[in-house]
Amino acid sequence: MLDEAVRQALVSAVGPGNVISDPVGLRSYECDGLTGFRQVPALVVLPLDTQSVAAAVRVCHEHGVPFVARGAGTGLSGGAMPVADGVVISLQRLRRVLDVDPVDRRAVLEPGVTNLDITKAAAPHGLYYAPDPSSQQVCTIGGNVAENSGGAHCLKYGFTTNHVLAMTVVLPDGEIVTLGGDSGEQLGPDLRGVFLGSEGTLGVVCEITVRLLRVPETVRTLLADFPSVPAAGEVVSDIVAAGIVPAAVEMMDNLAIQAAEKAVGAGYTLDTPAALVVELDGPAAECGEQFEQVKEICDRHGCTRLHIAGDAAERAKIWKGRKAAFAAVGRISADYIVQDGVVPRTRLAEVLDRIAEMGDAAGLRVANVFHAGDGNLHPLVLFDADAGELERAEELSKDIAELCVELGGSLSGEHGIGTDKACSMPRMFGVDDLATMDRVRSAFDPRHLCNPGKLLPTPRLCGERPGVYRPHPLEEAGVIERL
Amino acid sequence: MTTTTPAVLTPTDLRGARDALADTAGAVRIRGTGTAAGWAGSPEPAPTVLDTTGLTGVLAYNPADMTVGVRAGTPVRELQEELAGHGQRLAFDAARVARGATVGGLVATADSGPLALGYGSLRDLMIGATTVLADGTVARSGGHVIKNVAGYDLTKLLHGSYGAFGLLAEVVLRLHPIPAAQRSVRLDCPLSTAAERAAAVLGSALEPVALEWADGSLLVRVEGTPEGTEVRARQLAELTRGSVLSEDAAEAAWARHAELVDSPPEDRAVARIGCRPSRLPGLLGDPAGTGGTGGLGTGIGTVTVAPGDVERTHDAVTAAGGTSVLRQRPAGALRAWGQAPSAVRVLTALKDELDPQGRLCPGRFELWFTSGKALS
Numbered sequence: 001m002l003d004e005a006v007r008q009a010l011v012s013a014v015g016p017g018n019v020i021s022d023p024v025g026l027r028s029y030e031c032d033g034l035t036g037f038r039q040v041p042a043l044v045v046l047p048l049d050t051q052s053v054a055a056a057v058r059v060c061h062e063h064g065v066p067f068v069a070r071g072a073g074t075g076l077s078g079g080a081m082p083v084a085d086g087v088v089i090s091l092q093r094l095r096r097v098l099d100v101d102p103v104d105r106r107a108v109l110e111p112g113v114t115n116l117d118i119t120k121a122a123a124p125h126g127l128y129y130a131p132d133p134s135s136q137q138v139c140t141i142g143g144n145v146a147e148n149s150g151g152a153h154c155l156k157y158g159f160t161t162n163h164v165l166a167m168t169v170v171l172p173d174g175e176i177v178t179l180g181g182d183s184g185e186q187l188g189p190d191l192r193g194v195f196l197g198s199e200g201t202l203g204v205v206c207e208i209t210v211r212l213l214r215v216p217e218t219v220r221t222l223l224a225d226f227p228s229v230p231a232a233g234e235v236v237s238d239i240v241a242a243g244i245v246p247a248a249v250e251m252m253d254n255l256a257i258q259a260a261e262k263a264v265g266a267g268y269t270l271d272t273p274a275a276l277v278v279e280l281d282g283p284a285a286e287c288g289e290q291f292e293q294v295k296e297i298c299d300r301h302g303c304t305r306l307h308i309a310g311d312a313a314e315r316a317k318i319w320k321g322r323k324a325a326f327a328a329v330g331r332i333s334a335d336y337i338v339q340d341g342v343v344p345r346t347r348l349a350e351v352l353d354r355i356a357e358m359g360d361a362a363g364l365r366v367a368n369v370f371h372a373g374d375g376n377l378h379p380l381v382l383f384d385a386d387a388g389e390l391e392r393a394e395e396l397s398k399d400i401a402e403l404c405v406e407l408g409g410s411l412s413g414e415h416g417i418g419t420d421k422a423c424s425m426p427r428m429f430g431v432d433d434l435a436t437m438d439r440v441r442s443a444f445d446p447r448h449l450c451n452p453g454k455l456l457p458t459p460r461l462c463g464e465r466p467g468v469y470r471p472h473p474l475e476e477a478g479v480i481e482r483l
Numbered sequence: 484m485t486t487t488t489p490a491v492l493t494p495t496d497l498r499g500a501r502d503a504l505a506d507t508a509g510a511v512r513i514r515g516t517g518t519a520a521g522w523a524g525s526p527e528p529a530p531t532v533l534d535t536t537g538l539t540g541v542l543a544y545n546p547a548d549m550t551v552g553v554r555a556g557t558p559v560r561e562l563q564e565e566l567a568g569h570g571q572r573l574a575f576d577a578a579r580v581a582r583g584a585t586v587g588g589l590v591a592t593a594d595s596g597p598l599a600l601g602y603g604s605l606r607d608l609m610i611g612a613t614t615v616l617a618d619g620t621v622a623r624s625g626g627h628v629i630k631n632v633a634g635y636d637l638t639k640l641l642h643g644s645y646g647a648f649g650l651l652a653e654v655v656l657r658l659h660p661i662p663a664a665q666r667s668v669r670l671d672c673p674l675s676t677a678a679e680r681a682a683a684v685l686g687s688a689l690e691p692v693a694l695e696w697a698d699g700s701l702l703v704r705v706e707g708t709p710e711g712t713e714v715r716a717r718q719l720a721e722l723t724r725g726s727v728l729s730e731d732a733a734e735a736a737w738a739r740h741a742e743l744v745d746s747p748p749e750d751r752a753v754a755r756i757g758c759r760p761s762r763l764p765g766l767l768g769d770p771a772g773t774g775g776t777g778g779l780g781t782g783i784g785t786v787t788v789a790p791g792d793v794e795r796t797h798d799a800v801t802a803a804g805g806t807s808v809l810r811q812r813p814a815g816a817l818r819a820w821g822q823a824p825s826a827v828r829v830l831t832a833l834k835d836e837l838d839p840q841g842r843l844c845p846g847r848f849e850l851w852f853t854s855g856k857a858l859s
Contacts, residue, residue, distance in 0.1 A: 185757020
């Protein structure tokens with residue numbers, strides 16, 4: 001329960017029309033895209049500008065009330081899950097594109113602007129915003145900042161951190177500061193970079209300046225089938241060894257292909273053991289030259305079918321299959337868990353073998369869809385909750401993430417640690433590493449009120465178990481997909 | 484202030500680096516090859532100097548993964564030689580690399596060169612780090628994979644930290660293939676013309692990796708396949724009304740650029756400035772500045788000014804919304820940093836958390852940390 005005086009102070013901070021306090025309204029904020037973790041907040045505030053965000057944060061700070069900033073709630077690690085008796089600061093009403101500057105190739109945005117709307121605003125100038133998480137139609141730039149979001153094209157173009165120049169941030173005590181600046185040149189240590197990917201634990205981002213890129217002259221996309229997953233893996237290695245940096249390289253195994261094809265009819269081959277989507281972009285002459293090389297490499301490794309997208313519509317179809325793959329798994333399994341881990345690219349074959357063995361041992365199927373170019377795996381653990389397989393599935397999924405660490409990789413490539421993986425952090429980092437991160441957190445937020453309990457392990461959290469998966473309301477409505 | 488000869492510690496590995504900080508007390512100055520000794524605020528005298536030039540060598544390099552782990556005292560020049568044997572490179576070309584600058588020193592000073600337009604700076608290329616804090620705590624962050632969002636990205640905190648938060652002991656870097664070909668185009672022209680042509684280049688799909696003003700010329704570079712770069716260089720020459728340089732001429736032109744950045748006259752102050760790219764020509768062309776160079780796509784430039792004009796330069800850059808810091812301080816009390824960042828309070832809090840006794844590299848940030856315990 002929130003103290004009445006605090007409630008009143010928050011209402012006057014954001015205005016009476018910008019508060020949700022009824023139980024039904026509050027319930028729609030109880031989880032993000034990771035629906036197994038739920039907590040109804042005490043209050044939701046929806047400020048209309050930076051000053052109101054700061055005012056609300058100041059109230060929380062003064063009264064010791066925990067708060068959680070929230071964008072579209074598409075996150076997959078429980079990073080935006082509310083805190084009991086805490087406040088959710090929704091940034092959904094801060095959704096203006098404040099400026100698009102074609103000369104200096106940048107845009108200034110409020111945090112509630114969706115990722116795709118940045119590119120829409122930039123498009124008339126022949127520019128676009130590069131990071132493209134698959135949820136880009138609904139996920140917001142504020143959330144992208146919190147998670148340092150990637151996307152299929154980050155192999156060549158990098159992540160959110162590589163594209164954000166500056167941010168206006170409300171610190172956990174309510175002070176408004178600017179991190180970063182008008183160029184990549186820094187005034188001292190890169191606080192901007194520390195804040196990016198901090199999962200909402202260091203403050204609330206209220207204004208973001210991003211770089212815009214010139215739309216590439218050409219885009220070439222192919223879909224190639226292979227007789228085995230290792231053969232497809234060798235193609236990826238050879239492409240990289242040839243000095244080619246593709247815009248994207250995505251791999252799917254047979255289970256994932258079947259699911260995707262059943263769901264959207266993207267033209268995938270139903271019985272192929274593995275398929276690759278390779279996309280090159282850039283200046284026409286070079287792109288063409290390298291595309292020929294990629295085709296040759298595919299042939300050399302026994303490619304059984306090579307389909308080249310003839311136009312933008314065909315390209316979109318190939319991508320639709322890939323991007324729908326996760327949701328599509330619902331067609332071949334009653335329930336599933338999406339995992340996100342990273343291994344050094346050269347260990348892809350090994351990790352896939354191990355995952356298959358672990359799946360066999362657990363008696364569960366695992367479908368694999370992944371960003372092969374950068375070793376970012378998204379194993380989908382299939383199970384039937386009604387058959388009592390949930391616990392085994394969760395265990396297998398966690399073991400897969402920790403296997404990635406064992407092979408020299410990471411617990412997460414893009415979904416974040418949040419609530420979901422905080423307890424696995426000691427697998428990847430030592431006591432001193434985590435203590436140092438906690439010191440950094442304390443410098444920003446000495447009272448630990450800003451999205452507490454996320455990212456770093458806590459005894460309380462790590463003693464609890466996540467609940468049963470239930471689809472997110474937006475997921476059921478087909479607005480978001482699980483990636 | 485008494486000046487005594489400091490004790491110099493030269494660790495050769497992480498354990499030695501940890502011991503060097505854990506077993507000493509008082510202020511410590513971290514020093515690499517000394518190529519940026521005159522940058523930013525003057526280091527205050529310290530009883531201990533931690534020399535990183537023994538912390539060298541590649542720790543992990545699997546070319547197929549295109550990442551490399553190195554000890555932070557490794558000169559980038561030497562690292563590049565090793566990588567070149569595998570057709571790879573660190574896509575980074577700060578001018579002082581040629582003088583033997585170390586990976587750690589380049590990170591700590593947030594240095595960058597013309598290639599920043601195409602590849603960003605080391606903050607974009609550093610994917611993992613092992614740091615020793617003032618109390619001897621060894622802290623890792625990031626890792627060996629390019630895509631990684633687990634935990635805070637402490638590598639960013641070290642970028643531009645001038646050693647104030649910790650000793651960078653080991654670094655993991657993202658690599659790129661050495662392009663099969665590169666070509667450059669030059670146009671000798673006034674700065675105003677260069678700015679116009681640069682805007683045209685940036686508006687095209689020709690994807691330059693470097694676009695600089697230096698010494699009365701606009702210089703543009705593209706990288707890629709032999710045929711592709713030939714086509715694009717020709718298109719760039721048409722667009723800028725400049726000419727495609729021969730390999731030798733291109734090398735000489737870029738060497739001249741590096742010389743302007745890195746070897747200014749000794750009696751002049753040098754300011755590194757950053758601003759919106761469209762405002763850079765106005766600052767490079769400031770009457771106080773001579774011999775300026777700058778990235779017309781990045782907004783990062785270097786100007787040489789008389790010591791008496793330093794304040795005016797800082798003020799002009801601040802008025803343009805930019806950042807400025809000195810990279811050469813001729814004798815005299817010169818303010819090294821332009822306007823302090825608005826989040827200086829956070830920097831102070833970080834300093835208090837990570838180095839509560841204010842041991843590391845005092846002086847580099849002048850008075851930024853005075854509100855906390857850092858200088859007490």
